[in-house]
Each structure stands twice: as structure tokens, then as C-alpha cells.
Amino acid sequence: xxxxxxxxxxxxxxxxxxxxxxxxxxxxxxxxxxxxxxxxxxxxxxxxxxxxxxxxxxxxxxxxxxxxxxxxxxxxxxxxxxxxxxxxxxxxxxxxxxxxxxxxxxxxxxxxxxxxxxxxxxxxxxxxxxxxxxxxxxxxxxxxxxxxxxxxxxxxxxxxxxxxxxxxxxxxxxxxxxxxxxxxxxxxxxxxxxxxxxxxxxxxxxxxxxxxxxxxxxxxxxxxxxxxxxxxxxxxxxxxxxxxxxxxxxxxxxxxx
Ligand code: PGA
Numbered sequence: 001x002x003x004x005x006x007x008x009x010x011x012x013x014x015x016x017x018x019x020x021x022x023x024x025x026x027x028x029x030x031x032x033x034x035x036x037x038x039x040x041x042x043x044x045x046x047x048x049x050x051x052x053x054x055x056x057x058x059x060x061x062x063x064x065x066x067x068x069x070x071x072x073x074x075x076x077x078x079x080x081x082x083x084x085x086x087x088x089x090x091x092x093x094x095x096x097x098x099x100x101x102x103x104x105x106x107x108x109x110x111x112x113x114x115x116x117x118x119x120x121x122x123x124x125x126x127x128x129x130x131x132x133x134x135x136x137x138x139x140x141x142x143x144x145x146x147x148x149x150x151x152x153x154x155x156x157x158x159x160x161x162x163x164x165x166x167x168x169x170x171x172x173x174x175x176x177x178x179x180x181x182x183x184x185x186x187x188x189x190x191x192x193x194x195x196x197x198x199x200x201x202x203x204x205x206x207x208x209x210x211x212x213x214x215x216x217x218x219x220x221x222x223x224x225x226x227x228x229x230x231x232x233x234x235x236x237x238x239x240x241x242x243x244x245x246x247x248x249x250x251x252x253x254x255x256x257x
């Protein structure tokens with residue numbers, strides 16, 4: 001059986017400050033992204049740079065995403081951006097429910113609404129889930145299950161192949177160290193099983209693959225372990241995605257994993 005491609009997402013967050021710098025990063029990533037044929041790369045710049053970055057990407061190997069959309073389709077919502085706008089600016093993916101946005105007050109219900117709107121507009125949602133604490137008594141297991149259930153409420157089975165899950169334990173985001181590969185493995189299995197049970201996928205005639213990515217302090221030194229021992233289908237990379245050299249290293253390691 002042919003292996004599914006790895007999915008590597010670069011979340012630039014609120015960086016860089018100029019269009020020139022955004023283009024420089026995108027060009028640096030593009031070169032490697034188009035060489036590594038076993039990897040799909042998705043760059044998620046700040047929304048104002050979407051068109052510029054998308055004009056350098058959107059081919060089989062390299063796509064552009066946005067980091068957020070609003071919960072309504074149009075109208076009097078000063079400062080917000082709709083799913084259609086993002087799609088029309090060239091985005092093909094959208095990060096939904098990042099922990100930094102949940103911290104600003106985004107609830108599970110809001111996350112779910114954004115996912116449904118993204119799907120309607122032709123954007124593929126990258127859904128972030130993750131526990132605040134990896135506590136000893138295993139409470140995080142039910143936290144993760146509940147987040148998956150809430151995010152996928154009313155998402156039709158036909159749309160499941162368009163979903164990407166990014167498991168990002170909050171304590172590992174922007175931290176010194178990633179989660180260890182063994183724990184990543186346990187969590188990716190739990191998340192896949194949760195979705196399989198929710199949609200009764202074992203009973204479906206066609207096998208449906210749900211990519212489960214890992215995010216949180218990914219760098220070139222931990223990439224291979226998370227993808228192999230950790231059995232993640234890809235990575236959501238923050239800080240290291242702004243450095244085209246480090247990010248290209250991550251892409252090459254993922255291609256070989
Ligand atoms: P980090 O961020 O790689 O800088 O930890 C990951 C993320 O927030 O998606």
C-alpha cells in the first residue's frame with residue numbers, strides 16, 4: 001500500500017512584519033517543498049500576506065492556509081475575515097481552534113461553527129486540540145475526546161477526508177521541549193480511535209485516513225522521532241517555520257521518515 005504523504009504546516013503566527021520578509025520566507029520554503037515529494041507543505045502566514053504567499057504556492061506539494069476565520073459569512077463584523085474571503089485570496093486550508101485563540105475566548109462551539117463554515121467555503125480545516133495539563137490521573141484523555149466530539153459536531157462523513165487534526169498539548173507550545181515521541185504515539189492512537197468510533201469508520205466500505213499531526217516545539221532534532229516512533233502523520237510548526245533553513249530541514253527529514 002502506498003504511504004500517505006506527511007503534512008507539514010508552518011504557523012507563522014503574527015510574523016513577519018513586512019511583505020518583503022513574508023515573500024523571502026515563502027520563497028525559501030518553496031524550493032525545498034517542491035523537492036520533497038512525500039510531503040505536503042502548508043504555509044500559514046498572517047492573513048494580509050495570503051495572496052502573496054498563495055501566488056508562490058497552491059500546487060500539489062505546497063499550499064497556503066490562514067490562521068483563523070470568523071463565525072459569520074459577511075456583514076457588520078469590523079476587523080473580521082470570512083471563509084470565502086480567505087478562499088478567494090488563495091488559501092486552501094485554515095487553522096481552527098489554535099490554543100492561542102482558545103485562550104482569547106474561542107469556545108468549542110465557536111470552533112465547530114468555523115469548521116462548518118470552512119468546509120462550506122472549500123477550505124480544509126486544520127483542527128487544533130490539546131490538553132492544558134498532561135496530568136497523572138489521565139484526565140487529559142477525556143479532555144481530548146470531548147474536544148474531538150465538539151469540533152466534529154454536524155460534520156458529515158463525506159467531509160471527514162478533508163479534515164486534518166493537529167494535536168498540540170498546550171504546555172508544549174512555545175516551550176523548550178516537545179512531548180516525547182512515545183506519548184505522541186499514545187495520543188495519536190487515541191485521537192484516531194475517537195474519530196473511527198464516532199463515525200463508525202470500521203464499518204465503512206472505503207478506508208478513510210484522518211491525518212493526525214503533532215504540534216508544540218517541533219524542530220529538526222525531534223522531527224524524525226515524532227513522525228516515526230510517535231506515528232504522527234505530520235507536524236504543525238510554529239517558531240521554526242519562520243526560518244526557511246530550519247523548516248527546510250524539517251521537510252527533508254519528514255520526507256525520509
Ligand atoms: P511552536 O508553536 O512550534 O513555536 O511551539 C507551535 C504552534 O503554536 O502551532
